[in-house]
Amino acid sequence: MLTAFNTWLSDNASVLEVWGGFVVSSMLNLASHAGVKTQMSSCRVKDVSSAIGKIARKGYKDPIAEMTDLVGARIVVLLSKDLKVVASLLSSNGHWDVQLARDPEEEVAQSPEKFDYQSLHYELRAKAGVIIDGVSVPEGLCCELQIRTLMQHAYAEVAHDSIYKSTWPAPVKARRYIASSAALIDTADHLFCETMEILAEENRERGELLEQLSELYDAKISPSKIKDQKLNMIILDEFDEELQGQDTLLEINDLLTRKSYIASRIKERAVSDPFWAQPITILAYWLVSRSPHEVFDKWPFAGSHDALDMIYSDLGLNH
Structure with a gap:
């Protein structure tokens, strides 16, 4: 299975890159027309070693279908009020089907006392017959889209590799500090949004x-x-x-x-x-x-x- 997956990922890297780039450019265009100023954007294709490591951790039987982040895209906006606007635009594009993969609001409702990573995650799967710049995108090919605020992005960049993806468990004090920073970010965003109103x-x-x-x-x-x-x-x-x-x-x-x-x-x-x-x-x-x-x-x-x-x-x- 791994050999076949390795070959497939190498052969389809350019298609994945085109699909991710299309998602980013489409969302930037939609956001601009809605009056939302994006702060940054990016897309990346998962490298083979990272993908194989995830297969080992998750136990995927069909990684091509099950792994939703073989290509990932990210849109960064200024404040949480902009997140909702951009998220509401996803269904405006007829090239993909949309599924919400991670909803921070639901997580907050379940654990209101917990402050943690807050990005929205969506799975965008190509519809049949999608052709971008002459490249045919396979039906169902998934691009995982993250939408986050600028402060959430800063938090994620610090915490992702250093705390959550670290080879060794982070010390209690470090985890305490990162949780405190998440709470401060949530408070600052709330105050900024109220100020803008x-x-x-x-x-x-x-x-x-x-x-x-x-x-x-x-x-x-x-x-x-x-x-x-x-x-x-x-x-x-x-x-x-x-x-x-x-x-x-x-x-x-x-x-x-x-x-x-x-x-x-x-x-x-x-x-x-x-x-x-x-x-x-x-x-x-x-x-x-x-x-x-x-x-x-x-x-x-x-x-x-x-x-x-x-x-x-x-x-x-x-x-």
């Missing part, structure tokens, strides 16, 4: 206002392709108090209608100065018209004070 909620209203300002700018001035989101969001943040409880969009639209020259001047200036291509310029006119003595000193970008001077001049006001 708070930030997302905080920025949601400003993001919606910026989108509305952009639509109004495009309709009243001209479509702009050089919008600087950071600049616009910083100004929205700086004048957050002035925007509270106001029907800002309606009032800006009314201002641009009453003073129709504003639109033409913004459009002329946008040709040579990117500041005027920002949706925030129409908000600046509104702010200055309401509180001329406060806006200039509160403006967060000294580099655009000249442009702000023009706004005051256009409105016939002083700061």
Whole structure:
């Protein structure tokens, strides 16, 4: 059996590599379209000596069918909230059948007091007729996919060979420290996820206002392709108090209608100065018209004070 398996693995190494590479590239593409930023990725084909050692340990009778990690792929994301998004995308690819091989959430439910290795493991088996770059992938060929966070990856890299795969049993203190680090990683991930939720909620209203300002700018001035989101969001943040409880969009639209020259001047200036291509310029006119003595000193970008001077001049006001 071992001779036949050895020959099969050597003969099919390139097919396994193509299959693993396809899994990685497909998942990176799906993650990108879902707005998930991946931190790293990899794939590897199991070498013969490692495979034969595993056969001896596990007692496989048909290692080609039973060994799920002859080719392995890994996708690393930032936080645990990203894990769920990427995992939900697996069934979107029609080239494989998906089976969850290891679910850390289930393990936590069974032993909530235990902190350990947390990666998600999936078995992706090729469907019939899969051809990648001219290479025919045998039906049922398995690629084991690991999905983990960046912190889980760091933990696994330290603990895998040094603790769990070590030739000799690790000392009690070492195992205690590695368990403590797993608990810290779990806590840090939870805090990071909560922080991201708070930030997302905080920025949601400003993001919606910026989108509305952009639509109004495009309709009243001209479509702009050089919008600087950071600049616009910083100004929205700086004048957050002035925007509270106001029907800002309606009032800006009314201002641009009453003073129709504003639109033409913004459009002329946008040709040579990117500041005027920002949706925030129409908000600046509104702010200055309401509180001329406060806006200039509160403006967060000294580099655009000249442009702000023009706004005051256009409105016939002083700061």
